[in-house]
Amino acid sequence: MSLFGNGKRIPRQTAMTAIPVRLPTKSRKELPNDGLRLTVMQEVRGLMSWFGAKREYEKSFNLDYLGVQVYEACNGKERAQKIVEEFAVRNNFALAEAEISVTMFLKTMMSRGLIAMKFEE
Amino acid sequence: MSNTAGLDSVETSSQVTTDEVIAWAGWELRVPSDWRPIHIEGDGLRGMMLVGDGGTPRMQVKWVQVEPDAFDWARWQASRVRRRGLEIVAGEEGGVFDGFAQFRESATGRTLSLYYSREAKLALEVVSLGAGEERRIEEALNSIHFYPDNESSKWSVFGCSYVVPAGFRLKKKTLNLGHQALEFECGEQRLVLEQVYPARLALEKRDLKGWLRQSAIKDRRSTWERDLIRPACLVPSGDDARNGLCQRSSRMFPLPFARLKPRQSLRMVFHDLSHDRLFMAEHDTIGEPQEDLLTDALSQMQWAKGGDV
Numbered sequence: 001m002s003l004f005g006n007g008k009r010i011p012r013q014t015a016m017t018a019i020p021v022r023l024p025t026k027s028r029k030e031l032p033n034d035g036l037r038l039t040v041m042q043e044v045r046g047l048m049s050w051f052g053a054k055r056e057y058e059k060s061f062n063l064d065y066l067g068v069q070v071y072e073a074c075n076g077k078e079r080a081q082k083i084v085e086e087f088a089v090r091n092n093f094a095l096a097e098a099e100i101s102v103t104m105f106l107k108t109m110m111s112r113g114l115i116a117m118k119f120e121e
Numbered sequence: 122m123s124n125t126a127g128l129d130s131v132e133t134s135s136q137v138t139t140d141e142v143i144a145w146a147g148w149e150l151r152v153p154s155d156w157r158p159i160h161i162e163g164d165g166l167r168g169m170m171l172v173g174d175g176g177t178p179r180m181q182v183k184w185v186q187v188e189p190d191a192f193d194w195a196r197w198q199a200s201r202v203r204r205r206g207l208e209i210v211a212g213e214e215g216g217v218f219d220g221f222a223q224f225r226e227s228a229t230g231r232t233l234s235l236y237y238s239r240e241a242k243l244a245l246e247v248v249s250l251g252a253g254e255e256r257r258i259e260e261a262l263n264s265i266h267f268y269p270d271n272e273s274s275k276w277s278v279f280g281c282s283y284v285v286p287a288g289f290r291l292k293k294k295t296l297n298l299g300h301q302a303l304e305f306e307c308g309e310q311r312l313v314l315e316q317v318y319p320a321r322l323a324l325e326k327r328d329l330k331g332w333l334r335q336s337a338i339k340d341r342r343s344t345w346e347r348d349l350i351r352p353a354c355l356v357p358s359g360d361d362a363r364n365g366l367c368q369r370s371s372r373m374f375p376l377p378f379a380r381l382k383p384r385q386s387l388r389m390v391f392h393d394l395s396h397d398r399l400f401m402a403e404h405d406t407i408g409e410p411q412e413d414l415l416t417d418a419l420s421q422m423q424w425a426k427g428g429d430v
Binding site for chain 1: 322
């Protein structure tokens with residue numbers, strides 16, 4: 001057992017079968033060059049919550065057109081593997097490069113509270 | 122690329138048939154499309170590449186440039202085997218390769234394949250690492266091909282491919298997502314081949330002139346523009362015309378060392394609209410840089426889905 005977290009790692013094959021789902025956003029604004037600004041509510045954690053800060057605050061994220069492609073593909077139906085393959089075909093990327101960049105971006109969006117991953121039994 | 126649904130394409134990865142070409146340092150290998158270089162080290166003379174899928178390494182390829190007159194194939198082969206304690210499975214001399222031998226480690230089932238090509242001045246050592254992937258590893262091994270040392274050779278990873286003139290050896294490599302740069306050296310000459318993608322994102326960052334001025338060769342010399350930027354056009358065979366820019370420049374050390382080995386360089390940048398990529402090349406030398414060398418290199422620079430170049 002590890003001290004921080006449960007120490008479990010999800011195997012790559014399992015991770016690629018996960019289905020990313022978009023989480024609700026407070027606002028959504030189109031940007032020039034096919035970009036998108038997403039605003040979400042985030043929970044205040046750590047020391048600030050002890051000093052009477054508001055429980056939630058607004059946080060905005062700007063996505064470029066490649067980010068929008070991945071974000072829009074997180075529709076709760078497509079698996080991560082399928083999103084990677086479509087991204088590679090659409091943008092003329094090698095599958096390996098698309099896999100690295102899309103999975104990294106999915107992880108980032110997950111940590112920012114923009115998407116969640118659904119695993120099927 | 123597989124068009125099957127997500128789960129199926131993961132579970133049936135062993136059925137992936139599209140080939141990915143990996144060509145490096147004078148050798149070429151066709152591997153399944155879900156395999157890729159995981160780790161590359163060394164240069165054109167000696168090095169190692171790990172090839173595998175996203176999760177597991179499948180093969181380890183080690184290469185060493187040899188001098189055919191001084192190279193003793195039997196001795197080199199014996200040194201590899203002695204180190205590992207393997208049993209011979211197959212051996213051949215005078216076939217496709219000037220030397221070929223395959224060994225199996227009975228405990229692990231791993232195979233060690235040794236190749237030697239006199240023409241390519243190259244000895245290659247391939248260790249299979251993937252248990253349960255023997256068929257695909259064997260197919261990959263059967264596709265091994267060498268480029269003769271006195272002819273131009275192909276370099277290809279992650280679907281980007283480059284053709285490098287004979288005599289140039291890899292000095293430095295940058296393999297980042299969206300940016301590849303290979304720097305080759307031949308005596309006093311340096312040749313840099315670069316691809317940046319997607320071009321749309323790259324051109325949002327800086328325009329084509331900006332990319333032209335962004336020299337890939339980094340040393341203490343300062344760059345002085347010799348000519349005005351002029352337009353250039355390439356018509357690669359079977360492809361759309363590529364429009365771009367080109368400029369000559371001088372590169373000198375700061376005063377008072379400006380007269381010490383000044384260099385001349387020619388840099389060309391092209392925007393390939395059909396693949397949404399920037400193709401760049403730079404020739405840096407003591408004498409006059411050769412435009413033909415760059416146009417040849419740029420017209421043969423490709424990106425191909427699944428490595429089908």
